[in-house]
Amino acid sequence: MMKWRSLSLPIAIFLAFSLLCLFFFSSYPLSSLPLSSPYPIPTLHHPPLKVYVADLPRSFNYGLLDQFWSLSTPDSRIANPTSDPNPKPINPDPSYPPYPDNPLMQQYSAEYWLLGDLETPPDLRARDSVAVRVYDLEESDVVFVPFFATLSAELQLGWGKKGAFLKKDESSNLDYKRQKEVVERIKRSEAWKRSGGRDHVFVLTDPVAMWHAKADIAPAMLLVVDFGGWYKLDSQSMKNGTVPERIQHTQVSLIKDVIVPYTHLLPTLPISENTVTRHILLYFKGAKHRHRGGLVREKLWDILQNEPDVIMEEGFPNSTGRSQSIKGMRSSQFCLHPAGDTPTSCRLFDAVASLCIPVIVSDNIPLPFEGIIDYSQFSLFISESQALQKNYLVTYLRSISEKRKERLRANMARVQSHFEFDNGFPGGVGPVPRDGAVNHIWEMVYQKVPNVRQAILREKRRPEGVVVPLRCHCT
Structure with missing residues (x-):
């Protein structure tokens, strides 16, 4: 009897807590709950x-x-x-x-x-x-x-x-x-x-x-x-x-x-200052004619250039082009990111700095800090074949609800600091921000060290005269 009484209070507390949780989660659907940040500020849990x-x-x-x-x-x-x-x-x-x-x-x-x-x-x-x-x-x-x-x-x-x-x-x-x-x-x-x-x-x-x-x-x-x-x-x-x-x-x-990320060229727009109406659906400013995988850009250009609420314009790396890009990205809901001569460009990080939801058209693009950052929480990924279907892209973007766009933009605001290189000190010599790009890069390098050590030790024990072919895979 004494043993049962000693257990009754903990059991009662547990049941009460369970009922409270059940009531809370049944009353509020998951989609309406506040989002916890999927991008925790890094805490050093290992030697430097x-x-x-x-x-x-x-x-x-x-x-x-x-x-x-x-x-x-x-x-x-x-x-x-x-x-x-x-x-x-x-x-x-x-x-x-x-x-x-x-x-x-x-x-x-x-x-x-x-x-x-x-x-x-x-x-x-x-x-x-x-x-x-x-x-x-x-x-x-x-x-x-x-x-x-x-x-x-x-x-x-x-x-x-x-x-x-x-x-x-x-x-x-x-x-x-x-x-x-x-x-x-x-x-x-x-x-x-x-x-x-x-x-x-x-x-x-x-x-x-x-x-x-x-x-x-x-x-x-x-x-x-x-x-x-x-x-x-x-x-x-x-x-x-x-x-x-x-x-x-x-x-x-x-x-x-x-x-590693490009250094963004446009100033960062804090979400608290995101007050301008974004009346443009989709924005792109850059060179139309590219080589290699960037040929998809030319095809996209031809499909999108006459769409209402879509801006596709040639851009130039000068002060005028910068001013136009700041205004364009801050006035747009989505920013197009097709491949250029190489899969990525600083345009992606300019979009993040501008709180313009990136639309990444690529079938195979490596991105910085994956494993730390979940890009799907603030970007849209479209296959090249889908994007090149007439009307597909604009129809899809127009179907996205305001609530989802707000959520994507809020998540984007949480990662803006992850792509910041500038520590505010002359010559860059000074303490770096804990959640900035430099610390994240070193963290990614740290994660490679065990593989590096393994490769060095394997090379040491390789028998003389034995040739091991290089077999690196990029995925």
């Missing part, structure tokens, strides 16, 4: 990623910025530049110059923010930083190569001799010269010999970065915006005007490489 920075002269990173800020002529690729093509920064830190606001360069600036994080003194680092710089190679998890490969390529493309970029000529192609010297220096190092380069990290956010050295650095961990720059084309598939078949290289893989 230990990063050793390879020894390269300043001329390969911040020295390239010195070179840019000394230029007196405009970027040859930008039509109608402003009167001052390269406005000089006011009182910059001579050790850490700012990254160019030239849109063709700024979108690829991840290399700058990652190195700035590693250059931050220990006493200024945030306690919850995912990465920590170490100065003993034996302590390190990965070796960061401090080469601004994208900036090097862009300087050659914008200010070098036309057509020289593809040539292996050190006198006319200074980018090729730098690529060659970086590879030679890195491969001579004890760090590379120790691992065969597998634990080295290269930031290659421009699809043409390290163009001539891709085979040399293929074993390393590559930080790329997508794998589009690593495809070659099957010329036989060009017959009858069909989209070229993509042949995946063995040099890139989601197993060892990391997809």
Whole structure:
């Protein structure tokens, strides 16, 4: 009897709680309950990623910025530049110059923010930083190569001799010269010999970065915006005007490489300031004519250009085009994201910053931070075959309820900070936001470390004379 009485109170409490839950969930359908954020702010539940920075002269990173800020002529690729093509920064830190606001360069600036994080003194680092710089190679998890490969390529493309970029000529192609010297220096190092380069990290956010050295650095961990720059084309598939078949290289893989976001070019619109009526259904601004998988863009353009409430217009990377894009994206319910020369572009991250629901038309697109971020919570994914059906896309978008659009936009607001690189400190040297892009990138690198170590150990025990073919798969 005493035993039964001791149990009766807990049982009564449990039954009361169960009835309360049953009443609550039967009274309020799940669709009406407030959404919990599917994107938790990262909490460091593991030791920090230990990063050793390879020894390269300043001329390969911040020295390239010195070179840019000394230029007196405009970027040859930008039509109608402003009167001052390269406005000089006011009182910059001579050790850490700012990254160019030239849109063709700024979108690829991840290399700058990652190195700035590693250059931050220990006493200024945030306690919850995912990465920590170490100065003993034996302590390190990965070796960061401090080469601004994208900036090097862009300087050659914008200010070098036309057509020289593809040539292996050190006198006319200074980018090729730098690529060659970086590879030679890195491969001579004890760090590379120790691992065969597998634990080295290269930031290659421009699809043409390290163009001539891709085979040399293929074993390393590559930080790329997508794998589009690593495809070659099957010329036989060009017959009858069909989209070229993509042949995946063995040099890139989601197993060892990391997809990183572009730096968005448009200012972030907080959801509290989202007060303008979005009277445009679908918006796209960019180049109509693209190559490779981007051929679908031209077909979409022809289908959509005469649709009411749809804007499809040519865009240019200058101040006028930027202003038009800000207004267009902030006035639109949906922003179209078809492939260009490569599967992705900074347009996706501009849409997120503008709270314009992305409509991603792609059958195979890698996205940054998947596993941390669920893109289906704030984006729409449409297959290429569906999108190319006449009237399909606009009919589908018009059928989406206001309630669902509000939910997608609210979820998008929760991830805006995940794509922010700028930490607000001159030269990027200072504590990074816990939920910002830099910390997320280091987190993704950390997740690759076990695979890297496994590959290094397997290589060590490989019998002499045995050749193991590369078998990287990009899915």
